[in-house]
Amino acid sequence: MSWLDDFPAMGVEQLSAMRRAVDGGFRNFTREYGETIERMFDPLRDFLLFSEHLLTRSPWPLVLGGILIVAWFASRSWKIVLGTLITLLLIGYFGMWDNTMKTISMIFVCTVVALVLGLPIGIAMSRWERLNRLVNPALDVMQTMPSFVYLIPVVMLLGIGRVPGLIAVVIYAIPPVIRFTNLGIRLVDKDLLEAADAFGASGWQKMHQVQLPLALPTIMAGVNQTIMLSLAMVVIAAMIGVQGLGQPVLKAISNQYFTMGMLNGLAIVGIAIIFDRASQAYGKRLQRHLEVVHG
Template structure:
């Protein structure tokens, strides 16, 4: 009857050998290709450093005005703009400006990378059911994998620093970008596509001039979700050297600094609300524009 209470499993020695083989293979891969991978990611490192320097070295009134202008052009809503300005002023008043700007620059670079990588994959999925069937299980695994697990292979390949943290954040945050790009293109009205075919449009012309503009509100929802997930990953990525608001939170957890953790946590919430409101307002504007076009 023991088999009812003890699940049958691989022999301990065989399991240990299997794990050893996998670990050794990964280490060998790291030793052989680690330097080459670092060279591949070097442009991303320069982009991140440039973005961080711009956000931290530019005088704060200029950065505040630039962010307010972006919020206005995206939302055309004075309440959102005033909320953005007040939130950033409070963050600066409580001496969290530099860390916040580092976090904003990280989220900006992560979002750009997610768009550059995610949209082409989403387009490929929308064009082929076979590609969709292959990529969907991968996205399912990526979205259900505990966020800490992403740090293990990234650190083993690239070490500790900004770029490994950036890669981990992008991998964690990119699935909504891919899924909603695929969904947005697939939801484009077939009658509109038939009209484009009737005018002799090529596949590229249909994608560029019909499908992408009409799918843009859905794609914006994907960008919104990607930003939110990237912000959620910032604190965890601080464990491997990502600077910003995550590091004070990690320090507060380690040393039981209650106010430090609460203040920086609230700053992360404030930044998340700003990104969320601005991107949602922009998506709503695009949706209204699409309804006017259809009308």
């Protein structure tokens, strides 16, 4: 009997030992530093609670009017505004208003956090090729990793609640912002950059006044994808305590409530369509404006 016959068993034993070591190290880390890490995210939790209270505790006509105004300024389309109005009125009529507002507040906060983190990373990747080569494989892994896997480390670190769900959603939804920001800046016409150099523009001036404005339509496409991924992940994050439309869907699945599941699912679809149409319309408006300016 050769040593090759024992090779599979040796591999399994080594893998098991490595898994036990990693799991034990992660548990010890969470026990020692979990509370400290949790306190670091207190401002994020406060921002989320403020957004949620603003939408759920304000009079619904005021909230509805504010959303319609945002939809109008983003799209400048009465069709999108009318569709938003009808969708939200139906959501309210079927008693899903509070959960919908909680979902919208979560998507809003997640998108803001993803932009704050993703835009600088995308800009840096467009400027430094070595960073681009390092970050791109990480983004590939993040975009192919099953969404449920993101829940495991945040729950072990922070437990169950809004903030762990928010962090999982941001990690899942941030790659498009980074990729599209990097791509949009790299697609800026080299002749325009050479013209900026001829006028004596500094690196910051070229980025702020030439590259970022011209890359905005592409960046908005990334924002659109981030919003859609956030909405998809918010439903999954309901498993760890994220409030909103995802919780009734999970309840409907576990208790076989067909009507509850369908209504809340349709509400999610309605919100997704509103965000998608408004953000796409805004991106097209930016594109037309830049075509006129640079003629």
